[in-house]
Amino acid sequence: MADVAKVAGVSHQTVSRVLNEHPSVRPETRDRVLAAIEKLGYRRNSAARALVTRRSGTIGIVTPDSALYGPTSTLIAIEQASREVGLFVSVATLSSYDAETMNHVLDHFLSQGVEGIVVIAPQVDVAAAVETFVSPVPVVLVADASAVGAGVVRTIGVDQYAGARLATEHLLELGHRRIVHVAGPTDWFDARARTEGWRDALGAAGVSPEGLLVQGDWSSACGYDVGRRLTEDLAGREATTAVFAGNDQLALGMLHAFWEQGVSVPGQISVVGFDDIEGSRYFAPSLTTVRQPFATLGRACLDLLMAGPALAEPAPVSVAAIAPELVVRESTARVG
Amino acid sequence: MADVAKVAGVSHQTVSRVLNEHPSVRPETRDRVLAAIEKLGYRRNSAARALVTRRSGTIGIVTPDSALYGPTSTLIAIEQASREVGLFVSVATLSSYDAETMNHVLDHFLSQGVEGIVVIAPQVDVAAAVETFVSPVPVVLVADASAVGAGVVRTIGVDQYAGARLATEHLLELGHRRIVHVAGPTDWFDARARTEGWRDALGAAGVSPEGLLVQGDWSSACGYDVGRRLTEDLAGREATTAVFAGNDQLALGMLHAFWEQGVSVPGQISVVGFDDIEGSRYFAPSLTTVRQPFATLGRACLDLLMAGPALAEPAPVSVAAIAPELVVRESTARVG
């Protein structure tokens, strides 16, 4: 910077002013400085800048290391939203969710001078680990509303409960009553909320969920197994006529099982998924599912992060939920 | 740091020594400093550290903003490999690949003091933009070997060509001759290499690729369209008996089209994909495909990045290719 100043015949501070687009710099001077910068191929050192301003133009994102659709999509969405507002992101993935590891990661971010931290916390223990941390910069938790505990952090997420109700009510409207739900792992907020939504929708329609809940994980393999088992009691009087899968992968596995067994979907059984993953439109048959608006989530997440002064007192507790959308395709049909 | 020094009754330099695990600090002193750090909740400011050392324990990853399987998986893999060696990552996604944008991003990384940069460059223009950049830290290009140009960067990638040969030879061995290839966008290295592999495998078997190449993109929608068209000429004398899809999404779309039209896979036509995406095992039928070893890629990428002194002269040009693996499932069968 000193070199630039010398070439342009000004002080280093004037160079700094030009760089920061300070208003009171004569256009002529500015041009001279710009020319010098260009000539010397000068680049401002952002470490030095961060040192003095205490800002870095960077936010930190913490995410579990799973490669599952939800967390991954969320990560990408936040990354993109950040780029739109000119922020860079630093990413840390967590394989264990104890408070110590979490603190270590948040420490790193903090000492890097991040201006905010987003924690993608699909699982209960991740959220719990965050609660123990007091941060000088805003922290946003991407999780279900039910994750809010001590509440020093702002929370946002897609309304999984509403999505599940949407899905279940869709099946109910088609006349289904025996609607099995294959749930994801119980330590996932999403799984819990979806199960709740399904249960409540059933309850509202006067249907008992008794015996209709199947505990699973998020995998297609699991969906396949459940599909096989379901096929067996398809003959019975009290046959299942519809399934609400915890996610599209589960649905895919089930579809595969049904296809293999010659069970017609939606002829004999209707299937609804959750996520609208890339390709679910082309399953056999194309899958009715619940689409999560990740782009919206990403932007909302950043809005929340940037709301209020960066170094404010503990942020106001706020919880926001984004409405998902039902995408009706060919895997669901009127019962009978 | 001055505060810590005061509490511990030492100089700031000694604190610095403790933090950097310098050998010549008396254990007793070290403990005292550590206690003071703990007590004060002190965190080292890495901006200041980066300012003077010009290192940050962070690497930068540049990736196109597409949410496609390849780039995304690569990103995750590198992130995980980085974590394993204790490096943090900063991510920048690019939506345009001109040299200016690329330079801006690399600038940011550099001024942040990254110790290395990984550029995920699935497309030709991304790689080209990198070539113009001279970096004081090592740069690794994740791309096909054919991306190597001016060659100031090290290149690594999965051997798409070999994968395509594997896939095509598998079909050839099953007796197929009319093997259509649905290729990805021509500005993608992967698409080009896969097409080449297919063409060469055909050539080696004495089969002309004439009229068998279909230009597509990576989408299921495109696969579906091609599938529909293929169905029409399935009646003819010179019928296509197998398809090598550029990726699994394309394959999924085709499978959907065939399923819809009542075309039996692999009875009437065999299908091979590429990627082995989550779920391809549960397509209808389960998909024969080529698996890319992303975890290996991530680790290799980091090895390459960390090989040699961080601030060395232009790194030796090196190109490494990782062998993919054919996963045979039910979408392929002997012809006839």
Next chain:
DNA sequence: CATCCGATTGTTAACGCTCACATAATGTGA
């Protein structure tokens, strides 16, 4: 004509850390 104002530019002092070197403390062998 002296004074004050705003626009522009320069000067100096941090920011928090590590590096190079100086100094003090301890041990070692002749």
Next chain:
DNA sequence: TCACATTATGTGAGCGTTAACAATCGGATG
């Protein structure tokens, strides 16, 4: 006992930037 390593610690400078304040200049004002 003394010179001489060796180990442990302290001192001062400087990394490249911005913030705060000072200084200069050309009017406009009274």
